[in-house]
Amino acid sequence: MANRWINTLKDKDVTPEDMFLNRRQIMGGALAGVGLAGMGSSVSAAPEGLEPNSYEEITSYNNYYEFGTGKDDPARYAGKLTTTPWTVQIDGMVDNPGEFAFEDIMKAMTIEERIYKFRCVEAWSMVVPWNGFELADLLNMAGVQSGAKYVAFETALRPDEMPGVAYPVLDWPYVEGLRLDEAMHPLTIMATGIYGKDIPNQNGAPLRLVVPWKYGFKSIKSVVKITLTDKQPATSWNKANAREYGFYSNVNPEVDHPRWSQASERLIGGGLFSKRVPTLMFNGYEGEVAGLYEGMDLAKDI
Ligand SMILES: Nc1nc2c(c(=O)[nH]1)N[C@H]1C(S)=C(S)[C@@H](COP(=O)(O)O)O[C@H]1N2
Ligand SMILES: [Mo]
Numbered sequence: 052m053a054n055r056w057i058n059t060l061k062d063k064d065v066t067p068e069d070m071f072l073n074r075r076q077i078m079g080g081a082l083a084g085v086g087l088a089g090m091g092s093s094v095s096a097a098p099e100g101l102e103p104n105s106y107e108e109i110t111s112y113n114n115y116y117e118f119g120t121g122k123d124d125p126a127r128y129a130g131k132l133t134t135t136p137w138t139v140q141i142d143g144m145v146d147n148p149g150e151f152a153f154e155d156i157m158k159a160m161t162i163e164e165r166i167y168k169f170r171c172v173e174a175w176s177m178v179v180p181w182n183g184f185e186l187a188d189l190l191n192m193a194g195v196q197s198g199a200k201y202v203a204f205e206t207a208l209r210p211d212e213m214p215g216v217a218y219p220v221l222d223w224p225y226v227e228g229l230r231l232d233e234a235m236h237p238l239t240i241m242a243t244g245i246y247g248k249d250i251p252n253q254n255g256a257p258l259r260l261v262v263p264w265k266y267g268f269k270s271i272k273s274v275v276k277i278t279l280t281d282k283q284p285a286t287s288w289n290k291a292n293a294r295e296y297g298f299y300s301n302v303n304p305e306v307d308h309p310r311w312s313q314a315s316e317r318l319i320g321g322g323l324f325s326k327r328v329p330t331l332m333f334n335g336y337e338g339e340v341a342g343l344y345e346g347m348d349l350a351k352d353i
Contacts, residue, residue, distance in 0.1 A: 103166055104177040104320050106246050112319055113253045114171065115272055116220050117206065117213040124215070125253035131212045132273065134257045143203075143278035146194030153257050157243065159192065160184035164247075165240055165261075170302050170334045172266035175317045181261055182244030187235045195231070195279055202234040203227075203284035204260060205276035221287045227271035228284030228298065229262065232343055238263055238336060241274070264333040264340045266300045297353030299344075302334035306350050 115125035137153040162182055170176040190202070208224035210216050216223045233239065242261045243250055250256045255272025262269050268288050278284075288296035295309055304314045316330050333340050344352075 102178065103180045103246075106248075108320050109177060109179055109245055110251050110253060112177075114173075114267065115215075115253055115255070117208075117215045117223070117225065118253070119215045120220060126251075128214055129252035129256075132207070132209065132252045132256065133212060134252065134273075137257050137275075139258070139274060140276045141189075141193045141278075142276070143280050144196040144199035145190075145279050146196060147192070156189065156258075160188055162243065165238075165242075167238075167261060167263040168334055169261075169263065169267055169270075170316060170330065172268055172296070172300070172308065172313075174308075174311060174313060174315070174330075175319055176328075176330075176334075177319045180246055181240065181242040182247060182250075183240040183242035183258075183261065185237055186239045186241050186260070187237065189241065189277075190234060190279070193277075193279070198281050199279040200231050200281045201279075201284055202229050202231060203276075203278040203280055204229075204271045204274050205278075206271055207273045207275045220291075222290055225271060225287045226284065227260065227269055227286050229269070230283075230343075231279075233262065236340060236343065238339055264302060264336040266302060268296070269300050299349075299352050301340075301344070301349065302330060303332060303349055303353075304330040305332075306353055 111126045112122050113125035114122070115129060118125045118128040135153075138150045139153065139156060140150045142148045162184055164180055164182055166178065166180045168176060169179050186202075204227045206225040207213075208216060229239070240261050241258045242255070243258050245251070245254060250259065252273075255270075255274075258274055259272040260270050260274060269286075283298060286296075286298055288300075289298055302313075307313050313330055315327050318326050318328055331337070
């Protein structure tokens with residue numbers, strides 16, 4: 052599958068900046084004291100007291116309802132998911148639509164490590180060292196047309212490999228969406244690895260969205276389709292319960308879930324010493340992303 056836009060980036064000149072950006076690691080400004088602004092000049096380390104979770108923790112406590120609703124179901128059952136070959140269809144309002152092989156996307160993209168806090172709407176969180184590429188790079192290669200305003204995502208639907216889809220917990224396939232400016236934000240990545248290894252099936256192999264300032268369910272796994280559109284896309288959890296789950300779903304300690312508080316969260320890990328910490332606005336990425344929502348009422352546009 053040769054495609055013009057895939058080849059274009061592969062052949063581009065590598066500048067010293069690219070080399071630096073390959074190594075950059077980002078934590079939220081409020082967490083690391085270094086945000087996007089600091090990115091050009093220094094590489095931030097994980098802040099004291101907020102070490103990345105272990106590989107074991109990140110890959111054994113999961114939400115991936117296509118494999119069951121228990122936290123250990125994905126690790127148990129997602130091994131059945133066939134991830135090679137894998138293609139991603141990119142369509143809608145783009146100049147270069149097509150069905151792209153995962154390996155070709157990987158060859159074209161710059162893979163970096165991003166250490167992000169990950170906050171589930173269920174009020175638990177982890178710190179994950181992802182490997183991946185900026186979604187903006189992929190969208191730019193697809194050539195986003197001027198009328199596009201949103202990006203819709205879809206997960207694979209394989210009844211033979213996914214025991215959970217036999218149950219109508221959600222309206223399968225799992226779908227998600229972002230506003231175009233959110234999708235193009237440099238913090239928004241497609242993750243393809245964890246701790247430098249290929250991302251395990253239970254975490255969304257071979258590629259999944261990661262939007263660190265939003266509740267975890269926005270970070271849709273095992274993506275097979277990306278569609279540029281001028282209409283706000285439907286999203287799985289919003290379809291399931293619009294009162295509890297909005298389109299934006301930005302992490303916000305001041306807006307509680309109708310059934311529980313979002314003011315604090317349980318940091319996974321540490322066994323008995325697993326601690327509760329205050330939840331930060333936009334999960335600690337307020338400095339980077341608050342501007343996207345200027346003028347919006349975040350208590351209303353949940
Ligand atoms: N396709 C799909 N994507 C999904 C989910 C899912 O059930 N199906 N769960 C979401 C939820 S609720 C969370 S918290 C994260 C969990 O990601 P992790 O298991 O890598 O921590 O994936 C999100 N992406
Ligand atoms: Mo979640």
